[in-house]
Amino acid sequence: MSLQSSFIEIFISHIKREFLINFRSLVDVISIISFMILIVTLFVLGIGPFEEKLRLISNAIFWIGLILAIIPSLEKTLQRDYDNGWLDQTITSPTPMELILLSKSLAYWLIVIIPLLISLPLFIVLLNINLKLIPWLLISILVGGLSISLIGIIGSALTLGAKRGNILLPILIIPLIIPILIFGVGISEAVRINESPVNNLFLLIGFTLIYLVISPFISAFLIRIAISR
Amino acid sequence: MFDWLANPNRFNRITEKIQPYILLIAIITLISGLYFSLFDSPKDYQQGDAVRIMYVHVPSAWLASFLYFSLAISCVFYLVWKHPLADLVSSSMAPIGALFSALTLVTGSLWGKPMWGTWWVWDARLTSMLVLFFFYLGYILLSNAFERKIDGSKTASVLAIVGLINLPIVKFSVDWWHTLHQPASIIKIGGPSIDDKMLLPLILMIFALSFFSLYMIILNVKTKLIEKKCEALLLKSNLEEMSKIG
Numbered sequence: 349m350s351l352q353s354s355f356i357e358i359f360i361s362h363i364k365r366e367f368l369i370n371f372r373s374l375v376d377v378i379s380i381i382s383f384m385i386l387i388v389t390l391f392v393l394g395i396g397p398f399e400e401k402l403r404l405i406s407n408a409i410f411w412i413g414l415i416l417a418i419i420p421s422l423e424k425t426l427q428r429d430y431d432n433g434w435l436d437q438t439i440t441s442p443t444p445m446e447l448i449l450l451s452k453s454l455a456y457w458l459i460v461i462i463p464l465l466i467s468l469p470l471f472i473v474l475l476n477i478n479l480k481l482i483p484w485l486l487i488s489i490l491v492g493g494l495s496i497s498l499i500g501i502i503g504s505a506l507t508l509g510a511k512r513g514n515i516l517l518p519i520l521i522i523p524l525i526i527p528i529l530i531f532g533v534g535i536s537e538a539v540r541i542n543e544s545p546v547n548n549l550f551l552l553i554g555f556t557l558i559y560l561v562i563s564p565f566i567s568a569f570l571i572r573i574a575i576s577r
Numbered sequence: 578m579f580d581w582l583a584n585p586n587r588f589n590r591i592t593e594k595i596q597p598y599i600l601l602i603a604i605i606t607l608i609s610g611l612y613f614s615l616f617d618s619p620k621d622y623q624q625g626d627a628v629r630i631m632y633v634h635v636p637s638a639w640l641a642s643f644l645y646f647s648l649a650i651s652c653v654f655y656l657v658w659k660h661p662l663a664d665l666v667s668s669s670m671a672p673i674g675a676l677f678s679a680l681t682l683v684t685g686s687l688w689g690k691p692m693w694g695t696w697w698v699w700d701a702r703l704t705s706m707l708v709l710f711f712f713y714l715g716y717i718l719l720s721n722a723f724e725r726k727i728d729g730s731k732t733a734s735v736l737a738i739v740g741l742i743n744l745p746i747v748k749f750s751v752d753w754w755h756t757l758h759q760p761a762s763i764i765k766i767g768g769p770s771i772d773d774k775m776l777l778p779l780i781l782m783i784f785a786l787s788f789f790s791l792y793m794i795i796l797n798v799k800t801k802l803i804e805k806k807c808e809a810l811l812l813k814s815n816l817e818e819m820s821k822i823g
Contacts, residue, residue: 506719506735509723511724516718523711523712523715523740524743526751527749527750530754534753551750551753558746569735570735573728573731573735574728574732577728
């Protein structure tokens with residue numbers, strides 16, 4: 349019991365640490381939101397200002413913008429801790445690395461994905477998204493965002509110490525997150541054509557649960573490889 | 578069995594014996610398979626002669642998926658039991674598998690031109706094959722992205738295993754996406770029922786390409802073993818020279 353409670357304490361303290369480091373500046377979230385607005389603008393400029401066309405693909409644009417905007421920030425999740433030697437120190441501590449990484453991806457989710465929801469009204473206006481979609485969009489971003497951060501930590505661990513890691517990361521990550529895009533857009537599309545989106549939502553939740561289980565172990569394994577260099 | 582094969586010298590000795598036979602089988606099945614598929618198989622009543630593309634397309638698609646599976650299994654062997662040979666095997670499989678998936682995409686689009694009227698259709702199978710190609714590409718890029726070869730091998734092996742978990746999900750989700758957006762109306766290559774006359778060349782071609790890739794993998798592994806030996810010798814001679822100077 350004491351072991352369990354100490355694990356929970358460690359878990360919470362790590363999340364607090366991430367908050368302290370990242371929340372001192374909100375630059376990350378602001379830059380992600382502005383990047384996303386720019387991606388949406390590029391899409392609209394490419395398509396043309398036709399209401400009809402936009403209504404058909406606005407959900408896809410939104411999800412692609414979200415994923416593309418998040419990817420560059422994923423690299424930083426572990427790189428800084430690796431560079432300043434924090435990972436080398438924590439790996440020698442008795443706390444399991446898996447726990448620390450789980451707290452790290454949850455912290456990333458809390459710090460980056462949840463503030464992104466603030467920008468949701470903006471995109472609803474920009475892309476003419478139907479208002480009845482909002483609750484579903486909220487749920488799907490929360491769930492999908494969790495799996496993006498879980499996969500992102502794997503990607504970040506894969507490219508630790510790699511040459512040209514920042515270019516490599518999207519190539520490695522995007523094939524892995526294709527299901528999130530498909531299920532996420534599927535939820536929105538189902539609502540748009542008045543069908544039940546629960547199928548897609550359950551699939552998205554299932555996908556997230558798989559990575560919730562395997563992501564900490566895989567990334568901890570990768571970090572042990574990276575540290576042993 | 579893998580333990581037993583994992584010794585490089587033993588591997589060399591055994592493959593020395595069986596390699597010519599593998600090549601022989603590959604050549605024989607390739608020639609007979611090509612003959613049957615090009616001259617002695619019926620035209621499809623819908624697809625005409627274009628159906629003959631299938632005899633290259635289907636085996637390479639099959640091999641691309643199978644090679645990824647074996648690559649990931651061999652990565653498991655490398656990470657768990659730390660056989661250096663397992664890494665050589667998986668890194669030799671990667672370019673061949675990538676080539677086969679590229680071949681699948683090219684033949685698929687060549688087949689698509691007369692059938693669908695365009696070079697590329699976002700068909701569920703073609704799309705998931707494209708994703709498979711990027712998994713291969715990611716593996717190859719990551720294994721070359723590190724200063725030391727061994728770091729790249731280990732990290733890329735983990736990626737291959739993650740891909741093994743993720744690929745069925747991608748495959749499923751792409752199928753799901755396809756049925757979601759349009760009902761299955763496109764003729765699928767090699768439908769559910771297939772004539773015996775067509776099955777024979779197909780099986781022959783599958784054998785031919787499998788044995789050919791087995792031969793190429795063995796050749797690749799052997800080359801890499803020789804490379805490693807050369808590196809070790811170079812290191813040794815450098816050390817000796819240094820000790821002479823010292």
